[in-house]
Amino acid sequence: MAIRDVLKMGDPRLLEPARPVEDFASLELAQLIVDMHDTMRALNGAGLAAPQIGVGLQVVIFEVSASPRYPDAESVPFTVLINPLLTPLSDAMEEGWEGCLSVPGMRGLVPRHAALRYQGFDAAGQPIDRSVSDFHARVVQHEVDHLRGILYPMRIRDLRDFGFTDTLFPGQNLQDD
Numbered sequence: 001m002a003i004r005d006v007l008k009m010g011d012p013r014l015l016e017p018a019r020p021v022e023d024f025a026s027l028e029l030a031q032l033i034v035d036m037h038d039t040m041r042a043l044n045g046a047g048l049a050a051p052q053i054g055v056g057l058q059v060v061i062f063e064v065s066a067s068p069r070y071p072d073a074e075s076v077p078f079t080v081l082i083n084p085l086l087t088p089l090s091d092a093m094e095e096g097w098e099g100c101l102s103v104p105g106m107r108g109l110v111p112r113h114a115a116l117r118y119q120g121f122d123a124a125g126q127p128i129d130r131s132v133s134d135f136h137a138r139v140v141q142h143e144v145d146h147l148r149g150i151l152y153p154m155r156i157r158d159l160r161d162f163g164f165t166d167t168l169f170p171g172q173n174l175q176d177d
Contacts, residue, residue, distance in 0.1 A: 001034045003042045004053040006101045014102060015149040018051050018058045020083045024125030029059070033080055033123050036061050045101050046076075047139050049146030052102050058083045060143035064135065073135040081128060084120035084144050088113040089131060096138055098152045099165065099174070107168055109161035110152050112138045 007014050021029060032055055040048040040061060047062030063078035092114040099107045115133035118140050122128055132140065142152060156162050165174050 001031065001038060004035050004039045006039065006043065006052050007054055009103045009151055009153070013054055013056070014051060014146070014151060016051070016056055017149050018056045018147040020058050024082070024121065024123070030123070032057070032059060033061065043101055047143040048101065049143050051146050058147050060084065060147065062139045062143055064139060076136045076139055079128070080123045081118065081140070082121045082123070084118055084147070086141065086144055087117045087119075089115040089117060094138075096135075098138070098142055100142070100152055103151060103153060105164055105166070107163065107165045107174070108153055108156045109158070110155045111157060112141045116140070
């Protein structure tokens with residue numbers, strides 16, 4: 001329906017915690033999800049959170065299919081996740097390179113839980129309860145961080161592992177997530 005502008009790091013709206021969705025039957029929620037999907041696809045993103053387009057609601061979407069940007073990543077089905085709750089399944093952490101549509105042109109090495117359970121609701125208000133690991137777990141954590149006002153650079157342990165994508169990975173055609 002509509003491709004929305006994505007807020008960039010520095011916009012104070014990205015630092016505000018999002019509010020829970022209360023009305024799953026609203027036309028506004030349905031339109032938001034369509035706009036998020038269209039925006040994510042148009043920008044070739046792996047995920048998008050409502051705060052990234054200026055809507056302070058606990059709504060994220062994500063999907064990863066075979067991609068040259070993530071050649072070793074497993075596919076992640078298209079998911080609408082509303083009012084999420086994340087529970088780590090162990091203390092094991094993994095570092096991995098991340099980018100973000102709100103931090104264009106940059107990448108950083110970010111520690112994330114290796115496995116977690118996520119719960120919440122789909123677009124129709126039906127419960128979701130999945131246990132995931134590896135890249136799927138990373139994508140969910142990245143997107144849910146947006147609902148808490150956290151951008152991935154805030155999680156980087158060593159700023160030597162943060163920089164412009166074309167400098168860190170010369171000759172590779174990597175895009176933002």
